[in-house]
Amino acid sequence: MTEEKSPFMHFVSIKDIRQEGKVEHTLSDIILITICAVLSGHDTWKGISDYGRKQRDFLLRFGFSGKTSPSADTIARVMGTISPKALQKAFIEWMKSCHELTDGEVVAIDGKTLKGSYNRATDQAAIHMVNAFATANGVCLGQSKVDSKTNEITAIPKLLELLDISGCLITIDAMGCQRKIAQKIIDKNADYLLAVKGNQGRLDEAFDNYYRPSMLQHFDGDSYSSQEKSHGRLETRCALINTDLSVLGDLAYDWPELKTMGIMVSVRQEGKHAEESDISVRYYISSKALTAKELHDATRSHWLIESMHWQLDVGLKEDTCRIRVDDRAEVFARIRQMVLNLLKQEKSFKAGIQRKRMMCAMDQEYLATVLGSLS
Structure with missing residues (x-):
């Protein structure tokens, strides 16, 4: 043959x-x-x-x-x-050879725990992996294991160092809203879009002092909204952009090449009127001079990484996998990721x-x- x-x-x-x-x-x-x-x-x-x-x-x-x-x-x-590191390198080289990122493409970074890798008998904690996800084609570009004694904050820069993300917009949730991570992204000739929460207390407070619900009706800056009805629920998303960083005071100088403050307001309404609990407000900072529509689309694209996590759990049974001895859980996680990419690339x-x-x-x-x- x-x-x-x-x-x-x-x-x-x-x-x-x-x-x-x-x-x-x-x-x-x-x-x-x-x-x-x-x-x-x-x-x-x-x-x-x-x-x-x-x-x-x-x-x-x-x-x-x-x-x-x-x-x-x-x-x-x-x-x-x-060697998990050798397999990681091979995986990333493979993705570089078969997936070319386009200028401005959103690359979402988020973590996922391999629940089945927890071993109660040896008190072995479950493995946590950080994934870089190309949202346009829905494939993983690379993974990095989070060391048991650290967290995603230290794993993300290591993963970024291995990737070719030049020209891309890197989106990370609040855990990754760190100055060193922002600088690493800039050093890789990319832009960041970072979610802001209480772990950056002063920054979060500055957003709170700036934002008013009345901005949804009257806003001087760039804004964009969309509506989508699904399963009897109406969801309205509104993006607001502010490029006048003076409202941040000295904080504006703490973040490398910061250009944009972004606010996303989402309202999920099932009845005639939205309750207060149906409204969520999220804050963002970015090194890119985003339009309101770009902020809207990028934040929505970021959550596509959750669909990848869901496919790993449902389609490849990751959470129920009981492989956990030595480096096998980490190696097998990368095999699953390869398999998922292969299946998604076949159209x-x-x-x-x-x-x-x-x-x-x-x-x-x-x-x-x-x-x-x-x-």
Whole structure:
């Protein structure tokens, strides 16, 4: 059978730490089996091993070199030896090769906890990952694990350093509203749009002193509003832009290249009149001279990252996954992210993630098509 172009060229740099003379199944073979099996609906080491045994002829098309398929224990053990940082680097290089960010594209950064990685017996905390999400095409650009002794504030700059985000607008929730993070984004030739909350007390207070509900009817600056009705509920979103930073006083000089204050007011109304609890007001700062419509669209795009988290949990069963020994949970999280990107980049079959996985299981040619986007 003719071997097709290997879709795993981006992962050949990952070092196999096993003794060369004792290796029966190569690292590339195990990565190949794992990605194909997860694409086809398997979420356990045993399921991945079963797939390898039953689909050897298909795997040969993509460079599989083993005479037999590895056992579940072998797959688990070898995946646990992979350097998460090396896999992260390979993942990011792959995304750079197949996804070109456009000027001004919104890249949302947010964290997600792998709930199933918590181990009560050893008091091992659940792993928390920070994801960078290209909102236009709905793919993850990279991930960074949050160290157990720190938080997202230290993980975000490390992830930004690895990404090519020049010209993009980086959106982060209030946790990431930090001067050092803003400066890192500027240093990467990008712009920031950061949510402001109580963790920046003086800044939050300055917004409170500036904003008045009457601005929704009478506002001198740029404004934009939209309405959307869904499931019997009317949602109105109003964006307000202020470029007169004198209202911030000396605080305006604390943030690198700050140009815009933004306010988003959302009203979710189910009856004839909106209650106070139906109204939310969010504050933002940005290094970009945003229009009100750009603020409206960017803040809405940011929350698309939640759809990615939902797809990981529902379509790829991330929260129920009990893989948690050594680095396996982190490595498997990155495998799931690769699989999700592959499935989302394949556009010919209009279906959700679960149906696409089932199609991969039923139709080898469709699976080959999905794998082709990794080349």
